[in-house]
Amino acid sequence: MQDIFDALADPVRRRILDHIATAPMRVIDLTRELSTEATISRPAVSRHLRVLDDAGLVCVEDRGRERLHRLRPAALDEVTKYVASLTSLDRPQSEVLPPISQHALDALATEVYRTRKDCAKGERSLRRSHGKEEAG
Numbered sequence: 001m002q003d004i005f006d007a008l009a010d011p012v013r014r015r016i017l018d019h020i021a022t023a024p025m026r027v028i029d030l031t032r033e034l035s036t037e038a039t040i041s042r043p044a045v046s047r048h049l050r051v052l053d054d055a056g057l058v059c060v061e062d063r064g065r066e067r068l069h070r071l072r073p074a075a076l077d078e079v080t081k082y083v084a085s086l087t088s089l090d091r092p093q094s095e096v097l098p099p100i101s102q103h104a105l106d107a108l109a110t111e112v113y114r115t116r117k118d119c120a121k122g123e124r125s126l127r128r129s130h131g132k133e134e135a136g
Contacts, residue, residue, distance in 0.1 A: 007055035024068035
C-alpha cells in the first residue's frame with residue numbers, strides 16, 4: 001500500500017489518474033492534455049506512468065500499434081478501506097468536530113487586540129477625568 005501512497009503523493013500523477021479515469025489514453029494524448037495545465041514532456045509523462053504502473057494503479061492495453069493506459073480502480077480498494085477505518089463513526093464527538101479555520105483564528109486575534117486597545121483607552125480616559133475632578 002505504501003507504493004500506492006507514494007504514487008498518489010505527486011500532483012502530476014494524480015492529474016494523470018484524473019485523465020485516464022474517464023477513458024484509456026495514449027502517452028501522447030496525456031502529454032497534450034497535461035501540457036495545457038503546465039509544461040511537461042512526453043518522457044516525463046512516461047516516467048510518471050511507469051511509477052503508477054509499478055504501484056498497480058494503471059495497466060497498459062496494447063491495441064495494434066497503440067498502447068493505452070487505463071486506471072485500475074480495484075487497486076484503490078485497499079486504500080479506500082484504510083481511509084474508511086480512519087474515519088469511522090465510533091469516535092467521540094470532540095474528535096469529529098471540524099478544525100477551526102486560520103481565517104477565523106485571525107479574526108479572533110484581531111478582536112482580542114482591539115478589545116484590549118479599547119479597554120486601555122477607556123482606563124486612560126477615566127484616569128484623566130478622575131484627576132480633573134480632584135483638581136477642581
